[in-house]
Amino acid sequence: MNEPLPYKWPEEGNSRIPYWVYSDPRVYEREQERVFGGASYSFVALEADIPNPGDFKRTRIGDRPVVVVRDTDGGVNVLVNRCAHRGARYCYREHGNAKEFTCPYHQWTYDLTGALTGVPFRHGVKKQGGMPDDFKLEDHHLEALKCALRGGVIFASFDHSMPAFEDYLGPKMLGYFDRVFDGRELGILGYSRQRMRANWKLMFENLKDPYHASLLHVFLVSFGLFRADNPSQVQMDEKTGMHSVQVSRRGEQKASEGTREMRQFDQELRLHNPEMLQPVPEFPGDATVVMQTIWPNLIVQQQSNTLAMRQIQTLDAETFELHWTFFGYADDDDAMTMRRLRQANLMGPAGFVSVDDSEVMEAAQFGLGKYPDSEAVVEMGGRGVEDQDHMVTEVSIRAFYDHYRNVMGF
Amino acid sequence: MTDDPRLLRYEVEELFFAYVECLDEGEIERWPDFFTEDCLYKIISRENFERGLPLAAMLCEGRGGLMDRVVSVTTTSVYHDRALRHLLSNIRVKGVANGVIDVQANYAVLETLTNEFTTVFNAGKYLDKLVRQGDGLKFKEKLCVFDSVMVPTSLIFPI
Ligand code: FES
Ligand SMILES: [Fe+2]
Numbered sequence A: 001m002n003e004p005l006p007y008k009w010p011e012e013g014n015s016r017i018p019y020w021v022y023s024d025p026r027v028y029e030r031e032q033e034r035v036f037g038g039a040s041y042s043f044v045a046l047e048a049d050i051p052n053p054g055d056f057k058r059t060r061i062g063d064r065p066v067v068v069v070r071d072t073d074g075g076v077n078v079l080v081n082r083c084a085h086r087g088a089r090y091c092y093r094e095h096g097n098a099k100e101f102t103c104p105y106h107q108w109t110y111d112l113t114g115a116l117t118g119v120p121f122r123h124g125v126k127k128q129g130g131m132p133d134d135f136k137l138e139d140h141h142l143e144a145l146k147c148a149l150r151g152g153v154i155f156a157s158f159d160h161s162m163p164a165f166e167d168y169l170g171p172k173m174l175g176y177f178d179r180v181f182d183g184r185e186l187g188i189l190g191y192s193r194q195r196m197r198a199n200w201k202l203m204f205e206n207l208k209d210p211y212h213a214s215l216l217h218v219f220l221v222s223f224g225l226f227r228a229d230n231p232s233q234v235q236m237d238e239k240t241g242m243h244s245v246q247v248s249r250r251g252e253q254k255a256s257e258g259t260r261e262m263r264q265f266d267q268e269l270r271l272h273n274p275e276m277l278q279p280v281p282e283f284p285g286d287a288t289v290v291m292q293t294i295w296p297n298l299i300v301q302q303q304s305n306t307l308a309m310r311q312i313q314t315l316d317a318e319t320f321e322l323h324w325t326f327f328g329y330a331d332d333d334d335a336m337t338m339r340r341l342r343q344a345n346l347m348g349p350a351g352f353v354s355v356d357d358s359e360v361m362e363a364a365q366f367g368l369g370k371y372p373d374s375e376a377v378v379e380m381g382g383r384g385v386e387d388q389d390h391m392v393t394e395v396s397i398r399a400f401y402d403h404y405r406n407v408m409g410f
Numbered sequence B: 001m002t003d004d005p006r007l008l009r010y011e012v013e014e015l016f017f018a019y020v021e022c023l024d025e026g027e028i029e030r031w032p033d034f035f036t037e038d039c040l041y042k043i044i045s046r047e048n049f050e051r052g053l054p055l056a057a058m059l060c061e062g063r064g065g066l067m068d069r070v071v072s073v074t075t076t077s078v079y080h081d082r083a084l085r086h087l088l089s090n091i092r093v094k095g096v097a098n099g100v101i102d103v104q105a106n107y108a109v110l111e112t113l114t115n116e117f118t119t120v121f122n123a124g125k126y127l128d129k130l131v132r133q134g135d136g137l138k139f140k141e142k143l144c145v146f147d148s149v150m151v152p153t154s155l156i157f158p159i
Helices: A025-036 A165-180 A200-207 A210-216 A218-222 A257-261 A334-346 A354-368 A395-408 B005-024 B028-034 B046-050 B062-076
Strands: A016-018 A042-046 A055-061 A064-070 A076-080 A095-097 A116-118 A146-150 A153-157 A186-196 A232-236 A244-248 A289-294 A298-303 A306-316 A319-329 A375-377 B035-045 B058-061 B082-097 B100-113 B119-133 B136-146 B150-152
Touching (some): A025 A395, A042 A064, A064 A153, A076 A153, A165 A244, A165 A289, A165 A298, A186 A354, A186 B035, A186 B046, A200 A298, A200 A319, A200 A354, A210 A218, A210 A354, A218 B062, A232 A395, A319 A334, B005 B082, B005 B100, B005 B119, B028 B035, B035 B046, B058 B062, B119 B150
Parallel strands (some): A186 B150, B035 B136
Antiparallel strands (some): A042 A153, A055 A064, A055 A095, A064 A076, A146 A153, A186 A319, A232 A244, A244 A289, A298 A306, B035 B058, B082 B100, B100 B119, B119 B136
16 A cells, blocks of 8 residues: 555645645555554544443444453443454444343354354364364454543544544543543433545545634524634644544634634524523533544534534545544533533534535535645644634644655655 | 314314425415414424434424514525425324324425426425314424435425
């Protein structure tokens, strides 16, 4: 997979993104190997998805199928969903509870750690056939990934030499992560999934781009939920720029110097059910929105009281899926649960806000997809990659591509 | 309340047919009129529904909630043009108790984006509660339970 690609990154560096990164299948293959299959921790599940011994859940890292399973001793294992015999997908339910995994094809059986425990006809039938004498079960375990757990969130890596998750995130990003995952037990509210006809990186860019939010999203802008004139920060991890956060504080529904250029701003817009936009503060500090993007596949959403993991799974260069897990805390009272469910109307496949993003990401793919030799201009907020104290910027997109280019050799 | 099950069935079918006609003909402003003031409307995936998870893709509480969706579709949301068409089948009155009529029906929504083939956008079942109000039936509760957890791009219009 190391054949040279016939491309050169634009001379301007991180303030340009060549469009071949969004459509070339060879770039996509290299991403599977180096981004998702390489030195990264991918989000795979919440511990609350698999609370009991034997609980499992299927998912994908990039496009590679894996199974996340709770072991009998309470530990968590992440196993490739590929039988060690001849490769069949042995786990064929999306979620459930199992004592062991039996591949349907020739019924090789594995325990919950992925160890091969049984091979039918291993010693043949009527002294005929069977495995060679030197066949050993322990040579044919399921491939297991390196796991990292923090605050009830499960990450996994194909690279067993990964540093601790805490070092991977860095202190600044870890602080934001721990703000939501503060040790309280989580409670699952439900799942949503969308398939988008767009390259997966457009999803990350969308969440690393506070610039668009003030212009595209009538809802956010008019109600002051997230807007260029609100006090805000965009921050990256200390070392690489691969992770970032957008932090902001809710403003009011009133006109200001900033709203003049927001054509979507509507001071008169009113909700019939205003409860949807009446959040209750629940985290320390005065930020009301923290959107964190964690390389290579996770967005942690905290907008008011709606909390969700948005996991990116890829299908091909021009298709990805967004897997949402909405959650709260196990000790939420009914009023808080109801609040979270109401505010979930902002997000997800039918979200008052996120519908705009889904549609516009496809519009981006439809526009740039067939022009691999053209490039994006990413100069809002300068050309650098340093933290900024406002949201009129595309800085974390530049930081993301700075790291991406290192990983991909571009 | 009519005692004649054939008459009731006719009335229920008329309501469902008028409901999907309203949506298919793009007359979404009239959509809340099919509901009672204190209605509950939800579009929820079969996965969440069957696992007892409360998260809905769309949750509207009362007619106000429906009207907020109307505002979003007609003024605030940004999306590609499309034509939608509902196909209904198997409309069944499952029971009548205390003035509430339980109805179940299958639906499929066909979606046609500009310059694309028509596809099945969403399919599932309605689990509804109807009540008589004035001279007609209205939805007191409408639950759209859709089969595929995977939504193609986005769910913009009500079902
Ligand atoms: S492929 Fe799984 S047992 Fe043969
Ligand atoms: Fe957005």
